[in-house]
Amino acid sequence: MSGMMERMHLMSIGEFAREAGLTPKALRIYDDLQLLRPAEVDQSSGYRYYASDQLDAARLIAALRRIGMPLARIRVALEPRPGAAAEEVTAFWRQTEADARSRRMQVSALIADLRSKESTMTSTRTFRTRVAHALGQGARDAQLDAVHVGDIQWAVADGFGGTPSVSSRFVGMLAAEPQPIGDEQWDALAAACASGLDGEEKGSTFTALALRGDIATVAHLGDSRAWLLRDGSLRRLTSDHTEVAALVEDGRLTDEEARLHPRRAVLNRALAAGLPSDPDVTGVTVQAGDRLVLTTDGVHALLSDDALVALLSAETAASAVERVVDAVRGAGEPDNHAIIAVDILS
Numbered sequence: 001m002s003g004m005m006e007r008m009h010l011m012s013i014g015e016f017a018r019e020a021g022l023t024p025k026a027l028r029i030y031d032d033l034q035l036l037r038p039a040e041v042d043q044s045s046g047y048r049y050y051a052s053d054q055l056d057a058a059r060l061i062a063a064l065r066r067i068g069m070p071l072a073r074i075r076v077a078l079e080p081r082p083g084a085a086a087e088e089v090t091a092f093w094r095q096t097e098a099d100a101r102s103r104r105m106q107v108s109a110l111i112a113d114l115r116s117k118e119s120t121m122t123s124t125r126t127f128r129t130r131v132a133h134a135l136g137q138g139a140r141d142a143q144l145d146a147v148h149v150g151d152i153q154w155a156v157a158d159g160f161g162g163t164p165s166v167s168s169r170f171v172g173m174l175a176a177e178p179q180p181i182g183d184e185q186w187d188a189l190a191a192a193c194a195s196g197l198d199g200e201e202k203g204s205t206f207t208a209l210a211l212r213g214d215i216a217t218v219a220h221l222g223d224s225r226a227w228l229l230r231d232g233s234l235r236r237l238t239s240d241h242t243e244v245a246a247l248v249e250d251g252r253l254t255d256e257e258a259r260l261h262p263r264r265a266v267l268n269r270a271l272a273a274g275l276p277s278d279p280d281v282t283g284v285t286v287q288a289g290d291r292l293v294l295t296t297d298g299v300h301a302l303l304s305d306d307a308l309v310a311l312l313s314a315e316t317a318a319s320a321v322e323r324v325v326d327a328v329r330g331a332g333e334p335d336n337h338a339i340i341a342v343d344i345l346s
Contacts, residue, residue, distance in 0.1 A: 009051070010039055016050035020058040026260050027058070033071060035061050035078070060085060066261060067092075068252035125214040127288065128345040132318040134325045138298060138333040144204075145296050145336035146171045153179045153210045156338040158224050158296040161202025166271050169193055170206050180210030186219040186281050194277040203272025206279070207238060207294050209342065216286050221279040222270045225300055227308070228284060229291040234309040237284060241269035265297075288346035291317065295324075298337030302328055317341035 013024045020027075030036040031048065036058055038048035050058075057078060064074045064085075069092050077088035131154065137143040144159035146167040155174055159167030170193045174181070181189065186208075197203065205222020218226045218237050223245075226237040239245060244264045247253040258264055269276045286292070293312060300308065303324070311327055314320040320341050328337050 010049035011052065013038070013048045013050065016055070016058070019052075020055050020062070022058060022062055023260055025256065026062065029254065029256055030058070030061055035071065035074060064089070065253060065257060066263065068247040068250065070252060127211070127214065127286065129211065130317050130343040130345060131340065132316070132321040133340040134321050134338070136298070136325065136328065136333065136337045138328075138335050138337055140336050143336055145298065145338040146204075147338050147340060148174050148208070149340065150175065150179055152212070153181065153208065154294060154340050154342060155206055155208035156224050156294040156296050156340055157204045157206040158222065158298070158336070158338070159202065159204040161200065161272075166193065166197070166202055166204035167206070170204055170271060174208065180212050180217065181219075183217060183281050183283075186279050190221060190271060190277045190279050194271045194273070197271075197273040200273060203267075203270045203275070205241075205267065205270055205296070209292055209294060209340075211286070211342075214285055214287070215283050216292055217281065217283050219279045219281045221277065222267055223265070224294065224296045227293040227295070227312070228286075229293065229309070229312050230287075230289070232309070232313060234305060234312065236305075237282065238280070241267055241280075243268050286344045288344055290344040291320065292342040292344070293320075294338075294340040296336065296338045298333075298335035299324060299328055299339050301335070302331045302337075312341070317343045 011019065013027055017024045017027055027036065027048070031038060036054065039051040039054065040049045041047070060078065061074060064077060073088050073092050077085040131149060133147055133149050135145060135147050142163055144163070144165045144167055146157045146159065146165065148155040148171040153174070155171055157167035157170045159165035173189060173193055177189065205224045207224040207226050208219045209226060210217045220226060220238040221241060223240040223242055228235045228237055239249065242264065243266045244253065244258045244261045246268065248255060248258045253261065267275065271277050291312065303311070307327065308324070311323040312320045314323050321339055324339055
């Protein structure tokens, strides 16, 4: 009876989560990470209960995890000492900036060294392609996604912030370029597209693909994606340029924390004012039987990787695109969506 009376002064995990502005799942993560233990755990049900004086700590942990602070530093910040949290955040950020400066110098030296050793390699192998694409408006008031479908160059772009869309501007500029555009020209094209956007709250992502011989070059900015389907296995060729994806890649957030993060969709690189617009440019060697796929987040935000593997494994590019579009519509089609599938033929 005394235990039940004491528990009356505690909050259930659901109540505590609402008060803290978190989710029960986030609280379970903090418990697993030994950052915030429940005040009491029911021995029979395993149900967690929290005290009201734990609210400030819960909110602080959430804020520190959002900026990517490591667990060891968070534990120091939680010490019951005046100024501990502010001191630790200051120290963490100073070290983060110092690390970035050091890495920038090392990266610059490494790139220069690698480029000095690279030899120009050309391939005489050429492939035929078969291409299919789809573009849908979904439940949005306007179509801000766009596609470019050329002979050996393709792109999807996901605009935001209103019309006329930056995505349409990008694919128009790409269509006017010689094909395929050289690796060194992507920075200039992206910069030209992003120019003149100062003061405007709109922009675009893009993921483009150019085929030259047996090398597929992928240029990428934002959270649209490129994929390679080979022998029934789906490989993502791009990394999302979002605040949260960078923290996960550094090991500072778990996948589960990222899924719950309130800024999980916030871009930190895009064709937009105030953001870096320099794209990643990479290459992949292709072979007959490969299927290259480009998607905007109206597709991959709705469909899991496992679902995409099954859908994209259709016999032809056209049927693969059709199956993906049907799945997007079946999931409610809440957003603009674009997909291009390129089959590499012998």
